[in-house]
Amino acid sequence: MHATLIHAAGDIRWEEVPDPVLSTGGDAIVRVVAACVCGSDLWPFRGITATHEPHRIGHEFVGIVEEVGTEVSRIRVGDFVIAPFYDCDMTCVNCRNGFSTSCLNGGWWGAADRLGGFADGGQGERVRVPHADGSLVATPGIPDDGLVPHLLTLADVMGTGHHAAVSGGAGPGRSVVVVGDGAVGLCAVLAAHRLGAERIVAMSRHPERQALARRFGATDIVEERGTEGIARIRELFDGVGADVVLECVGTKESMDQALRSARPGGQVGFVGVPNGGPELPMRTLFDSNVGVRGGVAPVRNYVEELLPEVWDGRLEPGAVFDLELPMSEVAEAYAAMDERRAIKVLLRP
Amino acid sequence: MHATLIHAAGDIRWEEVPDPVLSTGGDAIVRVVAACVCGSDLWPFRGITATHEPHRIGHEFVGIVEEVGTEVSRIRVGDFVIAPFYDCDMTCVNCRNGFSTSCLNGGWWGAADRLGGFADGGQGERVRVPHADGSLVATPGIPDDGLVPHLLTLADVMGTGHHAAVSGGAGPGRSVVVVGDGAVGLCAVLAAHRLGAERIVAMSRHPERQALARRFGATDIVEERGTEGIARIRELFDGVGADVVLECVGTKESMDQALRSARPGGQVGFVGVPNGGPELPMRTLFDSNVGVRGGVAPVRNYVEELLPEVWDGRLEPGAVFDLELPMSEVAEAYAAMDERRAIKVLLRP
Numbered sequence: 001m002h003a004t005l006i007h008a009a010g011d012i013r014w015e016e017v018p019d020p021v022l023s024t025g026g027d028a029i030v031r032v033v034a035a036c037v038c039g040s041d042l043w044p045f046r047g048i049t050a051t052h053e054p055h056r057i058g059h060e061f062v063g064i065v066e067e068v069g070t071e072v073s074r075i076r077v078g079d080f081v082i083a084p085f086y087d088c089d090m091t092c093v094n095c096r097n098g099f100s101t102s103c104l105n106g107g108w109w110g111a112a113d114r115l116g117g118f119a120d121g122g123q124g125e126r127v128r129v130p131h132a133d134g135s136l137v138a139t140p141g142i143p144d145d146g147l148v149p150h151l152l153t154l155a156d157v158m159g160t161g162h163h164a165a166v167s168g169g170a171g172p173g174r175s176v177v178v179v180g181d182g183a184v185g186l187c188a189v190l191a192a193h194r195l196g197a198e199r200i201v202a203m204s205r206h207p208e209r210q211a212l213a214r215r216f217g218a219t220d221i222v223e224e225r226g227t228e229g230i231a232r233i234r235e236l237f238d239g240v241g242a243d244v245v246l247e248c249v250g251t252k253e254s255m256d257q258a259l260r261s262a263r264p265g266g267q268v269g270f271v272g273v274p275n276g277g278p279e280l281p282m283r284t285l286f287d288s289n290v291g292v293r294g295g296v297a298p299v300r301n302y303v304e305e306l307l308p309e310v311w312d313g314r315l316e317p318g319a320v321f322d323l324e325l326p327m328s329e330v331a332e333a334y335a336a337m338d339e340r341r342a343i344k345v346l347l348r349p
Numbered sequence: 350m351h352a353t354l355i356h357a358a359g360d361i362r363w364e365e366v367p368d369p370v371l372s373t374g375g376d377a378i379v380r381v382v383a384a385c386v387c388g389s390d391l392w393p394f395r396g397i398t399a400t401h402e403p404h405r406i407g408h409e410f411v412g413i414v415e416e417v418g419t420e421v422s423r424i425r426v427g428d429f430v431i432a433p434f435y436d437c438d439m440t441c442v443n444c445r446n447g448f449s450t451s452c453l454n455g456g457w458w459g460a461a462d463r464l465g466g467f468a469d470g471g472q473g474e475r476v477r478v479p480h481a482d483g484s485l486v487a488t489p490g491i492p493d494d495g496l497v498p499h500l501l502t503l504a505d506v507m508g509t510g511h512h513a514a515v516s517g518g519a520g521p522g523r524s525v526v527v528v529g530d531g532a533v534g535l536c537a538v539l540a541a542h543r544l545g546a547e548r549i550v551a552m553s554r555h556p557e558r559q560a561l562a563r564r565f566g567a568t569d570i571v572e573e574r575g576t577e578g579i580a581r582i583r584e585l586f587d588g589v590g591a592d593v594v595l596e597c598v599g600t601k602e603s604m605d606q607a608l609r610s611a612r613p614g615g616q617v618g619f620v621g622v623p624n625g626g627p628e629l630p631m632r633t634l635f636d637s638n639v640g641v642r643g644g645v646a647p648v649r650n651y652v653e654e655l656l657p658e659v660w661d662g663r664l665e666p667g668a669v670f671d672l673e674l675p676m677s678e679v680a681e682a683y684a685a686m687d688e689r690r691a692i693k694v695l696l697r698p
Contacts, residue, residue, distance in 0.1 A: 093587040094613045099638050102589075102613030167640070238442040240451075255631070264443045264451030267642070274635050279628035282604070286623050286644040289448050291516070293616070293640030 003124025004330045007054040009047030012331040020128035023117035025071035028132035030063040035123045035347045056110035058123025059085040060155040079138035084300035085156040090134035100300040137303045149318030150310045158317040159299025161187025167294035168244040168269025172196035179258045180248030181209040183320040183344040188246040193217025233261040250275045262290045270294035321346040352473025353679045356403040358396030361680040369477035372466035374420035377481035384410040384696045405459035407472025408434040409504040428487035433649035434505040439483035449649040486652045498667030499659045507666040508648025510536025516643035517593040517618025521545035529597030530558040532669040532693040537595040542566025582610040599624045611639045619643035670695040
């Protein structure tokens with residue numbers, strides 16, 4: 001089969017690789033129907049994180065189950081399944097607590113797993129899925145092609161936007177500011193709207209992203225950044241800032257923007273992967289009582305809540321995909337997102 | 350009248366100072382019935398924070414109202430009142446949001462206030478209280494002497510422990526670890542118990558503090574600290590840590606202990622005044638989904654909730670006072686707390 005490898009910064013290749021095989025009784029082999037490129041994939045692509053040797057990449061996919069191990073009982077051959085951006089057993093204490101990204105037995109795509117096998121990267125034709133009964137969620141049936149992009153967002157981007165909104169405490173009567181107009185930020189707008197927030201500010205300078213933010217439920221757009229952006233946010237909210245700020249970027253600047261946009265006693269929900277390790281200023285948090293909560297999103301725990309609304313068309317997060325390419329053109333997909341020619345690229349084999 | 354001044358590290362004096370006068374229509378003059386020494390008063394006493402010139406000190410007191418300004422309507426001469434460790438109007442947006450420590454018009458004891466007057470320090474015979482209608486809460490009547498210590502804790506220490514518990518999300522079904530066995534940590538144990546937490550671990554090495562923690566509702570004591578302490582906490586809670594950790598010290602070591610004692614997706618409620626500015630490790634928070642929330646406690650917003658239980662004897666936080674001295678011996682009060690001969694010292698004029 002073929003799959004995507006990153007060789008070095010800027011060097012993404014579609015290559016022939018070994019077919020996956022069942023290596024434990026709990027595995028499934030999934031034929032990928034759609035995959036996509038994540039904002040966090042751009043970090044090694046841009047050289048912000050180092051690539052020491054060529055390795056498989058990609059962690060968002062949906063597909064059809066082709067084979068299952070002898071211990072798999074919940075997932076069946078022929079199921080259309082959503083895979084989260086990691087694998088997890090959904091039985092350990094952390095999974096049961098709602099934080100499957102901290103699964104005691106889980107792992108990451110494109111790496112050796114804790115069971116001794118290799119869990120393929122998500123940007124490929126097939127993937128061996130460990131803990132298939134835990135990791136995968138089967139949809140109620142085989143979806144139409146048009147529904148596939150929306151379902152694919154439950155693998156990461158929509159679940160991550162939802163995690164930001166939940167971590168920040170978005171809800172009825174709450175004012176929400178979203179820092180970041182990438183696919184996660186846009187999904188955070190949608191999630192905040194879904195959770196009942198009435199006033200949602202999207203911080204964005206790009207007309208097409210502003211338009212999508214409005215479609216997703218943003219009531220206000222703020223184009224300014226930094227100190228000017230903070231002044232504009234405070235002006236909108238009683239001179240003091242918003243109840244909830246969702247940080248969906250991961251840089252020092254974006255976290256600073258988020259912390260200073262929250263009112264005293266407000267809350268920052270963050271899901272931007274910390275890029276370069278900005279540390280949180282303890283004294284600022286102490287003086288302002290602004291809380292900070294979030295992290296790597298346990299999207300698997302959210303699938304059951306979000307799937308019904310996606311399945312019946314009430315929730316259309318797949319609108320974040322503005323470019324679709326054959327998976328063999330994956331290198332162009334990375335380039336388009338890197339150059340911000342696309343918000344998010346969908347890949348089909 | 351007499352009041353306490355700090356002249357330099359280790360140099361606390363009981364001196365003659367001018368009597369307070371009403372300087373705005375919203376003021377009250379309160380004759381102090383009881384005051385006390387705060388853990389945070391020890392920082393300038395120990396020279397951890399600098400004292401550049403002699404100034405008034407103390408921020409926890411209860412007393413009898415002797416005079417009120419022409420605009421004061423809620424508070425009356427003769428009322429027994431609880432003052433929070435700051436003044437606030439309770440009408441601005443931050444006060445209404447529940448964060449009166451961020452009052453847009455408030456200030457601190459022992460300093461010039463925003464209305465141009467001087468708000469005396471709390472360790473003195475009388476105090477001018479700005480925004481009296483907002484800052485002060487009158488009790489239902491004049492309390493017995495025995496009730497005074499319990500009421501005094503609502504000025505700071507019990508409200509601060511409660512803030513830690515609320516910020517950390519302590520409640521029914523939640524496991525709670527309290528880092529710090531000072532008066533605030535002990536009140537945090539009491540607050541967590543009051544909020545319904547069933548399993549409460551106090552981290553303490555001092556038998557008398559352990560005993561008080563147990564009286565306040567602690568179910569377990571952990572004497573170990575650092576990596577050993579964390580291992581012990583994880584052992585107690587499914588190998589992963591507690592749902593809620595209350596950080597009541599303020600050092601880099603105590604915050605590290607707190608962050609590593611929380612389970613993935615857990616929450617640290619912090620009220621320890623950050624001492625030396627430890628910054629929060631963003632990547633650790635991201636990977637673990639441990640949230641951090643807290644800060645300078647808006648105790649004024651909690652008085653109405655806590656007062657009835659203190660008034661009728663259900664809640665006895667005043668047990669944290671294990672030494673009582675005449676206020677003229679305030680220097681000895683500081684020394685006793687500094688040397689950990691006393692948990693917390695009550696002062697009466």
